[in-house]
Amino acid sequence: MARLLVFLLLFALPAQAERVVLGLSQDEVAITANFTGSEILIFGAVRRETPMPSDSTLGVIVTVSGPSLPVTVRRKDRRLGIWVNTDVVEVDAAPSFYAVATSGPLEEVLTHVEDLRRSVSIPRAIRSVGADISGTENFTEALIRIRSASDNYQLLEGAVDVEEQTLFRTEVVLPANLTEGDYSTRIFLTRNGKVIDEYQTVIPVNKVGLERWLYELSRDNAPVYGILALIIAIASGWAASAAFALLRR
Amino acid sequence: MQIYLPIAEVSVDFFLILGLGGLVGVLSGMFGVGGGFLITPLLFFVGIPPSVAVATSANQIVASSVSGLMAHVKRRGVDFWMGTVLLVGGLIGSGLGVWLFNMLKALGQVDLLVNLCYVVFLGIVGALMLAESIRAMIRASRSGGVRAKRHKHNWVHNLPLKVKFRVSGLYISVIPPLLVGMLVGVLAAVMGVGGGFIMVPAMIYLLGMPTKVVVGTSLFQIIFVAAFTTFLHAVTNHTVDIVLAVILLIGGVVGAQIGTRIGVKMKAEQLRVLLAALVLLVCLKLAFDLLITPSELYSLADAGEH
Numbered sequence: 001m002a003r004l005l006v007f008l009l010l011f012a013l014p015a016q017a018e019r020v021v022l023g024l025s026q027d028e029v030a031i032t033a034n035f036t037g038s039e040i041l042i043f044g045a046v047r048r049e050t051p052m053p054s055d056s057t058l059g060v061i062v063t064v065s066g067p068s069l070p071v072t073v074r075r076k077d078r079r080l081g082i083w084v085n086t087d088v089v090e091v092d093a094a095p096s097f098y099a100v101a102t103s104g105p106l107e108e109v110l111t112h113v114e115d116l117r118r119s120v121s122i123p124r125a126i127r128s129v130g131a132d133i134s135g136t137e138n139f140t141e142a143l144i145r146i147r148s149a150s151d152n153y154q155l156l157e158g159a160v161d162v163e164e165q166t167l168f169r170t171e172v173v174l175p176a177n178l179t180e181g182d183y184s185t186r187i188f189l190t191r192n193g194k195v196i197d198e199y200q201t202v203i204p205v206n207k208v209g210l211e212r213w214l215y216e217l218s219r220d221n222a223p224v225y226g227i228l229a230l231i232i233a234i235a236s237g238w239a240a241s242a243a244f245a246l247l248r249r
Numbered sequence: 250m251q252i253y254l255p256i257a258e259v260s261v262d263f264f265l266i267l268g269l270g271g272l273v274g275v276l277s278g279m280f281g282v283g284g285g286f287l288i289t290p291l292l293f294f295v296g297i298p299p300s301v302a303v304a305t306s307a308n309q310i311v312a313s314s315v316s317g318l319m320a321h322v323k324r325r326g327v328d329f330w331m332g333t334v335l336l337v338g339g340l341i342g343s344g345l346g347v348w349l350f351n352m353l354k355a356l357g358q359v360d361l362l363v364n365l366c367y368v369v370f371l372g373i374v375g376a377l378m379l380a381e382s383i384r385a386m387i388r389a390s391r392s393g394g395v396r397a398k399r400h401k402h403n404w405v406h407n408l409p410l411k412v413k414f415r416v417s418g419l420y421i422s423v424i425p426p427l428l429v430g431m432l433v434g435v436l437a438a439v440m441g442v443g444g445g446f447i448m449v450p451a452m453i454y455l456l457g458m459p460t461k462v463v464v465g466t467s468l469f470q471i472i473f474v475a476a477f478t479t480f481l482h483a484v485t486n487h488t489v490d491i492v493l494a495v496i497l498l499i500g501g502v503v504g505a506q507i508g509t510r511i512g513v514k515m516k517a518e519q520l521r522v523l524l525a526a527l528v529l530l531v532c533l534k535l536a537f538d539l540l541i542t543p544s545e546l547y548s549l550a551d552a553g554e555h
Contacts, residue, residue, distance in 0.1 A: 033252055033253055034250075035251075037260070075547050078542075081540065082540065083539055083540070085548070143547075145545075146547065146549055147549075176251065176253065177259040207255060211253060212255075215256065218255075218491075219487055222487060223483075226482075228491065229494060230311060230480065233308050233311040233315070233494065234315050234476075236495075240502030241316045241502070241506065245323070
């Protein structure tokens with residue numbers, strides 16, 4: 001039945017020569033106490049209804065994006081010999097994590113116009129609407145620089161392996177300091193820099209077990225959480241003292 | 250061994266954090282300081298977000314102070330009467346401090362003010378203590394170990410409302426300890442520390458308390474101030490990370506016991522020189538950070554965290 005539906009859907013759509021069929025090594029990421037980051041293998045194939053075009057090569061772009069949140073970027077300046085935060089720019093929405101993997105140099109597999117339309121490259125993934133103070137670019141550049149240094153933003157040109165213009169695979173490494181949320185994954189097929197197919201899926205990233213329980217308690221039942229923290233502190237302080245007193249005897 | 254912290258949302262090395270907790274615990278037991286002025290910058294350094302570092306170190310200070318206090322109670326080194334008076338002043342002061350902090354936050358530049366506070370207070374306290382203890386050591390070696398007279402009569406002894414503090418062996422007005430407590434309370438709220446590094450010298454030089462009760466009494470007062478701070482942070486900012494706190498305090502409580510034993514074996518003057526040197530070291534580090542051109546001029550913060 002499902003297969004029939006897909007079949008009908010394929011026919012109902014306007015003639016599209018090449019389409020993405022996708023697989024993921026894991027369809028969710030669980031953050032446990034010993035979480036040190038995660039690798040996600042993204043692989044798939046290109047399904048064709050018509051013979052493969054011979055005038056161009058296939059480009060594949062994979063993006064993985066964490067939840068977008070507003071960010072405050074501050075700049076220091078020297079005042080009276082001391083370095084002080086002087087200027088502030090509020091970036092409306094920047095993904096907490098963003099990786100772009102491509103099968104070749106980004107300018108070759110994607111035209112500038114397509115990038116503008118679909119927000120694929122890292123600078124395009126950050127929205128700073130209405131921020132028209134002069135020099136705002138410096139602040140968004142700094143944001144990208146700082147997050148790239150901590151591997152939260154990754155541009156992986158040539159990291160997608162394409163075989164026979166049909167099979168593709170890439171690996172995205174998620175760092176240990178992940179923010180919870182839905183990580184949207186997009187796959188683009190391009191020819192001559194034009195997007196010919198786009199596929200989207202979501203990888204949920206969630207804390208589990210004790211991590212989940214503590215996190216929720218700290219948000220939903222803050223006074224209880226605070227008292228719990230104090231009880232642990234007082235009890236362990238007392239216990240250590242008692243244990244040492246026993247050892248002395 | 251890496252461990253993921255649920256509130257800080259970062260993964261850290263278990264043994265590194267354990268070691269940091271232990272180091273601060275030793276200092277806490279030796280000098281009667283909570284160690285907040287040391288642990289908070291160290292946590293920034295290993296990549297814990299500042300707001301989580303400040304709140305969680307307050308929780309850790311509670312644990313190491315309890316541990317240290319128990320050891321001092323056994324040696325009759327705690328003046329509970331004096332501690333209570335200081336605490337009353339401290340709670341009034343921290344109320345004032347929170348009000349001051351929020352007012353400065355509205356004006357912006359609160360980070361700078363906190364840093365300047367650190368540099369100025371650590372600098373003054375460290376320099377005064379260092380000078381005084383070196384003088385005391387020279388005097389002690391010249392006169393063949395004869396102790397300098399402690400009970401000097403100054404303005405402190407001419408105030409009304411005199412009370413007997415038996416453990417400290419003092420008969421003084423409650424006004425100076427109340428004021429000292431208040432000052433420390435204000436600083437604790439503004440700087441996010443227990444305030445032991447101000448409290449200890451104030452008790453020795455301003456109130457004239459004997460060194461052997463100073464540390465225990467300071468710890469007694471710090472427990473309550475730090476507990477109050479932890480609770481406020483947990484309720485208002487949700488930034489106390491229990492997992493981080495537990496690792497820190499495992500190291501901290503053990504360290505505090507070791508520190509207390511080291512402190513008992515050392516001479517009071519030596520203890521003071523060491524504490525002064527430590528305070529000055531942190532002060533210099535913070536001053537350098539303000540003066541030297543930073544490698545990254547930009548910094549990120551969650552929106553709403555001003």
